[in-house]
Amino acid sequence: MAKLKSIVLAVGGLSALSCAALSHAATPNQTGMAMMRLNAALTDQTDTRFASGSLWNSLRKDFRMAEVNTELVRRHETKLAAGRAYFDRTINRSKPYMYHIAHEVKKRNMPAEIALLPFIESAFVTKAKSPVGASGLWQFMPATGRHYGLERTALYDGRHDVYAATDAALNYLQYLHGLFGDWSLALAAYNWGEGNLGRAINRTRAQGLEPVYENIRMPNETRNYVPKLLAVRNIVSNPQMFGLNLSEIDNKPYFKTLTLDQPADISAIARLAGISESEFLTLNPAFNAPVFIPKSNRKLLLPATAAATFEKNYRNAKPETLLSWDVYTPFSSTSLSSIAAQTGMSVAEIKRLNSMSGNTVSAGRSILVAKNSLNNSSFGSESLNLAAIDSDNSPDTYRSNMPVMQPMPDNTAALASARPATPAAAPITVARIEASGNPYSGRPQIVAAQTRPLPEPANTAAADIRIQAAQPVAAATAPFEAPTAELTAIAVNSPLPLPTQPGVAAESDDPLLALAQESTMRINAAESVRNVIAQADADNAARLRTEQAAATRAKQQQRTETRLARANTAPQTAAGSHRVVEGDTLFNISQRYNVSVADLITANNITGNNIRRGQVLKVAAAANQRSTVRNVSYTVRKGDTLNTIANRFNVDVNDIRRWNRNTRTITPGQRLKLIGS
Structure with missing residues (x-):
């Protein structure tokens, strides 16, 4: 209820400001203060929804x-x-x-x-x-x-x-x-x-x-x-x-977000909020200069306990006391010593404030300087000047380099293609179709088209669509070299002549019938074109799969040859053993040789689950552990539980309890019996 009252009061404050404008205009400070109270009330209402306990x-x-x-x-x-x-x-x-x-x-x-x-x-x-x-x-x-x-x-x-x-x-x-x-x-x-x-x-x-x-x-x-x-x-x-004690954090907001309507010194904000500058910078570390410059996407963060104090003091503060900085933009290259003389600052202060290393400021570059009442004519409106220096002119150069995600390898045969038919007397368009430059799109692009009449075939019931290869398909060793083919397809952008029969009036005498038949012919022609493109898509996709499979086989063959070459030059490892390489873990090795981690540890007398690069492990002996049950002991470490130990050694937690007198609690340093599995 208190939050609702705060929102009503804030909105009422805005209304009062609007009414008061009839007698005198509200200052930007007053308007910003009302907006800040409304924003703080709304944020406060949202942030406390989940607040309770730890x-x-x-x-x-x-x-x-x-x-x-x-x-x-x-x-x-x-x-x-x-x-x-x-x-x-x-x-x-x-x-x-x-x-x-x-x-x-x-x-x-x-x-x-x-x-x-x-x-x-x-x-x-x-x-x-x-x-x-x-x-x-x-x-x-x-x-x-x-x-x-x-x-x-x-x-x-x-x-x-x-x-x-x-x-x-x-x-x-x-x-x-x-x-x-x-x-x-x-x-x-x-x-x-x-x-x-x-x-x-x-x-x-x-x-x-x-x-x-x-x-x-x-x-x-x-x-x-x-x-x-x-x-x-x-x-x-x-x-x-x-063995740790976590320092508790209350489940309630540590800070509140406020919105200012004008720039202000960080020192002034800290003073009005009754906090130190270091406490302010803990919540607002983004500013590289001692001034807070408001923007639509920026929030002023203050400790929740200090927000009300700041609001009260900010309301009563004189605007001219909130900012002691301005921006200087020379019309020509100017030395820092000259600017320091005008502003009463030292050259070192100007360099530190603006992260500069040189001793001159080029024409048109804006820098932050201290206000000087004797030279105010050198500067203009503070907020306008600060906006000039506080702008990001770098373009957004981020581009996602995410590749096309490939499916799992598929050995299914390519889909069979149908050969659609077209009306006998219809003119055709010979279109030159090239594969897309994107190897993953699988969509051919029509780059040229020419309309040709077709001689009437002997069987007028149907005419086949013909695909004539203009050049052979590229070899599998060049998987993304675009092949070119000529496609014969029905033209859908020209009128189709309608057949006539002796003794029957021409269909053109009945305009409605002629129009209906012409529409049917156009639909059939469009369908034929779609079928042709679909066929081209299927062929292109099949070709890409074949080429990718060939490339994958070539890579696998190369990796196999590399491993064989290494095997011929590297020291030979006896059968039934494994030499540890970079990235190996006991779990990975156990999965590779179908043995348990516990058996590997027992067969190789490993201490503490640690293995080193180059170490030779007896995996055959570990596999033989399955046929001969052997006792394995393990020393409990801090943080271990029965479940984590069971998972680590690939055994059932109930078996661990049974082997250790039905124990249900463990303590660091305790030795547990683990039977090889």
């Missing part, structure tokens, strides 16, 4: 992503639990932003795990930068960020804007989920790029494998990306299991 408890209810690469998840759980201080610091840094991010994820019905993604991307450092140029909580590259509405100007970087960047990141993730239909793959594409992942999926399908996360060949960073996020999810879901 934010972590709310998130846990919406965790729903399945684990991928379970062994990697366990490794990251162990590392994160061991680095307790780092984990706690990151959680503490997330407190100002976590409610807003979780709230936006919930509104979009996305998995709650997405709210933890900044933990992996930036450790919740708002201005984190990667070596390749990504920046911000969500680590946007400049081109991708600009494509999703995050502008970059001399004074502002939208990638550091908590509110705008969160919206852009979730939009991008929803787009990727629409492409791949799976949240794990969408996250992989967020890290690696949609084009890279699309091509990797095509390679996986060409090998006859299902394109799931575990089967796709990825760089190590991407292969660990989702497992690391899932490890964070598991710790947040049950921190006590890992």
